[in-house]
Amino acid sequence: MxxxxxxxxxxxxxxxxxxxxxxxxxxxxxxxxxxxxxxxxxxxxxxxxxxxxxxxxxxxxxxxxxxxxxxxxxxxxxxxxxxxxxxxxxxxxxxxxxxxxxxxxxxxxxxxxxxxxxxxxxxxxxxxxxxxxxxxxxxxxxxxxxxxxxxxxxxxxxxxxxxxxxxxxxxxxxxxxxxGTDGSDEQSVSAGPSVCLDGLRLKVITASADELAAHEQVLAGIDKESGGNTVWRTVQA
CATH class of the missing domain: 3.30.420.10 (Ribonuclease H-like superfamily/Ribonuclease H)
Structure with a gap:
């Protein structure tokens, strides 16, 4: 160009x-x-x-x-x-x-x-x-x-x-x-340096029983206000 x-x-x-x-x-x-x-x-x-x-x-x-x-x-x-x-x-x-x-x-x-x-x-x-x-x-x-x-x-x-x-x-x-025809042009925009993530291990933190119970209470309250029409309840049914 x-x-x-x-x-x-x-x-x-x-x-x-x-x-x-x-x-x-x-x-x-x-x-x-x-x-x-x-x-x-x-x-x-x-x-x-x-x-x-x-x-x-x-x-x-x-x-x-x-x-x-x-x-x-x-x-x-x-x-x-x-x-x-x-x-x-x-x-x-x-x-x-x-x-x-x-x-x-x-x-x-x-x-x-x-x-x-x-x-x-x-x-x-x-x-x-x-x-x-x-x-x-x-x-x-x-x-x-x-x-x-x-x-x-x-x-x-x-x-x-x-x-x-x-x-x-x-x-x-x-x-x-x-x-570009094949993306090999040296003047093409670079996507940035590549980073190897092979050795990365993410820590997984699960919710406690109390947190799950509190979450369920929130969902139940929303479901009640919607007249039982929330998407998650419909999918579960």
Whole structure:
């Protein structure tokens, strides 16, 4: 099972007003393990970032001046994403921007190139209804170190989201193990170390006569209150 954790940074919040993707970060999971493969791209665009966006990511137009455009990088991007399940936090935002970039580059929407798109924000809201479920909040909730996150960055945020996603979905481990062909995959979930119980001898403690008599009195009282319809009396009869 191949999954790609993906994040973008943009010049602003509105595709319809011409904002563009300026950074893309992806990390790969294979069978719920970080594979070590990642993709990180910056893109030259013909507009400045909104001041509010600059406060978030700090990526200036001057920094991007010598970077390739999205169109120049699109083949590499699609090759990396092809056939994988894509995990994005607040997916509609990133997908709208990526669909726009793909359209401008002459390609179909993101969903046509990948196996599926999963919104980790929706997973978090199901797990923690009514709670704050931003990436920062989830890192705090799961004890994930985000001390290096002074500014948002697509690759760093993807790496953090990968840890959050695995923590959010850890209950799926058993289901993933069942999907294996023979259960011999080294990355399958372990059932834990086996313990030999051959030498274990359990002590058997029997009830005393007084305890049996007291128990019988309790059963008789319950039987009386039920009008003689208790299950144990019916079975005995």
């Amino acid at each position: 191949r999954q790609i954790i993906l994040d973008t940074e943009t010049t602003g919040l509105s595709v319809t007003e011409g904002d563009r993707v300026i950074e893309l970060g992806c990390v790969e999971l294979v069978n719920r393990q970080l594979s070590g493969r990642h993709l990180h791209c910056y893109f030259k665009v013909d507009r400045d970032s909104h001041p509010d966006a600059l406060k978030v990511h700090g990526i200036t137009r001057e920094f991007l001046a010598d970077k390739p455009t999205f169109q120049e990088s699109v083949a590499e991007i699609l090759a990396f994403l092809k056939g994988a399940e894509i995990i994005i936090h607040n997916a509609p935002f990133d997908v709208a921007f990526l669909d726009n970039e793909l359209r401008l580059a002459g390609y179909g929407a993101l969903a046509t190139h990948v196996q599926g798109i999963t919104d980790s924000l929706l997973l978090a809201r199901e797990a923690f209804p009514g709670k704050r479920n931003s990436l920062d909040a989830l890192c705090d909730r799961f004890g994930i170190d985000k001390s290096n996150r002074t500014l948002h960055g697509a690759l760093l945020d993807s790496e953090l989201l990968a840890q959050v996603y695995l923590a959010l979905t850890r209950g799926q481990n058993a289901l993933i193990a069942e999907e």
